[in-house]
Amino acid sequence: MDSLAAQLQMQYRNYILSLYQQGFLDDQFTELKSLQDDGSPDFVAEVLSLFFDDCVKLVGNMARALDQTGTVDFSQVGASVHQLKDSSSSVGAKRVKGLCITFKELCEAKNYEGCVRCLQQVDIEYKTLKAKLLDMFMFEKQIVQAGGIIPQVDIN
Amino acid sequence: MATTSTGDIEKTKSVEVKKKLNVLIVDDDPVIRKLHEIIIKSIGGISQTAKNGEEAVNIHRDGNASFDLILMDKEMPERDGLSATKKLREMKVTSMIIGVTTLADNEEERKAFMEAGLNHCLAKPLSKAKILPLINNLMDA
Numbered sequence: 001m002d003s004l005a006a007q008l009q010m011q012y013r014n015y016i017l018s019l020y021q022q023g024f025l026d027d028q029f030t031e032l033k034s035l036q037d038d039g040s041p042d043f044v045a046e047v048l049s050l051f052f053d054d055c056v057k058l059v060g061n062m063a064r065a066l067d068q069t070g071t072v073d074f075s076q077v078g079a080s081v082h083q084l085k086d087s088s089s090s091v092g093a094k095r096v097k098g099l100c101i102t103f104k105e106l107c108e109a110k111n112y113e114g115c116v117r118c119l120q121q122v123d124i125e126y127k128t129l130k131a132k133l134l135d136m137f138m139f140e141k142q143i144v145q146a147g148g149i150i151p152q153v154d155i156n
Numbered sequence: 157m158a159t160t161s162t163g164d165i166e167k168t169k170s171v172e173v174k175k176k177l178n179v180l181i182v183d184d185d186p187v188i189r190k191l192h193e194i195i196i197k198s199i200g201g202i203s204q205t206a207k208n209g210e211e212a213v214n215i216h217r218d219g220n221a222s223f224d225l226i227l228m229d230k231e232m233p234e235r236d237g238l239s240a241t242k243k244l245r246e247m248k249v250t251s252m253i254i255g256v257t258t259l260a261d262n263e264e265e266r267k268a269f270m271e272a273g274l275n276h277c278l279a280k281p282l283s284k285a286k287i288l289p290l291i292n293n294l295m296d297a
Contacts, residue, residue, distance in 0.1 A: 028283075031281075035191075047191060054185065054187055089280060089281050091187060
């Protein structure tokens with residue numbers, strides 16, 4: 001096999017493993033990848049695109065709900081957090097999901113400062129994940145361009 | 157198999173063709189709708205989606221909808237999963253309805269959802285491994 005493709009494949013494997021080891025992704029992402037096939041070749045990119053659109057929308061909703069003058073409607077904030085928790089769980093976005101669990105508890109406790117801090121962390125975290133996954137797709141493109149195939153990565 | 161006419165041959169052929177599983181996916185989250193669509197496609201089924209319980213009920217109003225399976229989210233705007241399930245059963249919809257809940261839902265909430273008329277309840281996120289045994293039972297029935 002061409003040495004460039006082989007080298008890229010090894011780097012790709014290490015990169016994917018690091019995403020799991022650092023807690024960015026969990027088993028649900030593996031499930032997502034397993035559903036991609038010749039009949040749905042862009043499925044993972046499509047569902048992640050929907051997820052990141054969701055993040056923008058829901059983080060915006062949370063920010064507006066927390067920015068209200070007067071009494072904050074924590075149930076409104078909580079509703080958006082709940083939605084983001086569900087969608088992050090569905091794509092295997094482990095850190096985002098974890099933050100949403102904490103955020104939900106802060107909403108239930110009506111902890112305003114905690115919610116604001118958590119929102120900032122959620123914002124950073126989903127953007128970080130997005131950048132990392134864009135790098136992953138770039139790797140895949142480079143492997144294919146070098147004549148290789150994208151390897152399945154065993155995370156166990 | 158012996159047949160006596162062209163009509164009988166056509167009828168025999170259509171009985172032998174395996175029916176594709178026809179699924180209605182009801183969820184307000186586009187990420188989850190997409191995920192469930194692809195899971196159903198991966199097991200050879202076809203699907204239609206609804207963004208909330210009210211849309212799911214409206215799809216059935218003319219009496220022509222015929223789904224083998226409905227995947228029903230619990231928390232949705234306009235009409236939630238519990239209300240939609242109750243309404244569909246009142247409308248004599250006999251499809252298998254699987255409620256899709258979150259781990260945060262407590263036992264009482266899940267029980268109330270089941271009592272609305274579900275056949276089964278599964279926790280998010282769904283996967284092929286979770287749903288396949290239920291679908292195999294449905295297809296065998």
